[in-house]
Amino acid sequence: MINGVEVASHFRDVNHQYASNKEGIWLFMVTEILMFGGLFVGYIINHTIYPEVFAEGASYLDWHMGFVNTLVLIFSSLTMALGIYFNQISKPKWATWSLAITVLCGAIFMVIKYFEYTHKFHLGIFPGRMINPERMAEEGHPMQHANLGLYFGFYYCMTGLHGLHVLIGMGLITWVMIRNIRGEFSPKYYTPIEGIGIFWHIVDLIWIFLFPLLYLVG
């Protein structure tokens, strides 16, 4: 215990512990970027070979929905940062509300994503081999390129993995929000919110790359 903060025995002081914890989260973020990096590299290679397939695929996406989701996530990054800021200036109630709005934004994002997915399923648009050209023709959108499923393979993998991260992020933010309501954080100690904040910003940043790559190409 130093200044009312629990410090593990292998750290010099509170700052050492705080800096080490943050470094750990950043290292984790590097692995996250490596994981998404594989998908991005696959995207680049296939987009270079089949630009017309990616253009056709993007025409099935509604950029309005993607744009609204982009705004929602950017706003949620602001409220996430406020959740940390209000703890730093000893306003834990305001921090709780900021975190609650962040979770709400995550939920709005997922609901919009849900409507986008179900609409595509309705049109017979599934990833890869599972795409259903007959159904698409019936719905009035005949498939132009035989390997359109490739684009949607990327679409579902990239947005699906990202959506999973949003869900996990919402769970983690809810967890620190409950801890915040219990009064576990103070201007001296708010490391878990900071760490989850870094995670949330990276998830947001990945979406900022996914939006133009998937919705705006062609």
Added chain:
Amino acid sequence: MERVFGVGIFDPKLGGDPVLFQHFFWFYSHPAVYIMILPAMGIVSELITTYSKKTIFGYTAIAFSSIGIAAVSFFVWGHHMFVSGQSELAGVLFSFITMLVGVPTAIKMFNWLATLYKGSIEFRAPMLFALGFLFLFAIGGVTGIILAVTAVDVHFHDTYFVVAHFHYVMVGGTLMAIMGGFYHWFPKMFGKMYNDVTARISWVFIFVGFNVTFFPQFILGAKGMPRRYFDYIPEYENLNKISTIGSWLIGIGFLFGLYTIIRGLTSGEKAPPNPWGAKTLEWQTESPPTMHNFDHDPIVTAGPYEYK
């Protein structure tokens, strides 16, 4: 994802590319084996200086060659794909870069040998494992250069030659170093001594058994026996039988090792702070170390490898 949902990124029917999967896989998996060997090399440097009571030869060169191996490791993945249909230019480049790995690796080998030169060598179990490392890893490394030659690899690709090469570097290299390091730091970790005689018997069985198991596989591979098949033609029978007998010897060796460890843990004598007369800092405190490692700040008067 590819199999369950048929995503199609690697499916040629949809314009995807299975070779892309190979690229992704080896871009990760080749550096991954270097992640296994580099710490092993660090362990070997410790063992060789401690049990020959000599200053490590060329410390800077050893350190920089580690960084060299790590850096080059990201640019050699294509040597797994000489027969995948990648371009000839790519094959030549990957072959050349792969051979470059031999340079820092050889620097380390010669530094370790120079460290041993005129040292007071004690043949304790950890040292035997370190010497086993030098011997087996040298064979593994040199056969790696053979495999890096594109023309030769067309013949050896996916044969038992590759299996033998891989085991010589990963088992003969990494596992030998891990076992040596485990015995070396056993007193420090558990505060108890193990029986060096049974540990040495374990090493004899493992070392001999390893060579009996895997050396015939070089010959099998050179004769054309492919890997990943459960059956083989009668011509390969004798060598395969020798290999099987060798694996039993390895098994016996590890049983001796297990016995040594369990006996050491249950009824080993209390370990003194520095049973090996080592110079590095971890040996200048109790075994096992106290909370926060030292009761008082240790006073450092000599470098970690200054034996004489």
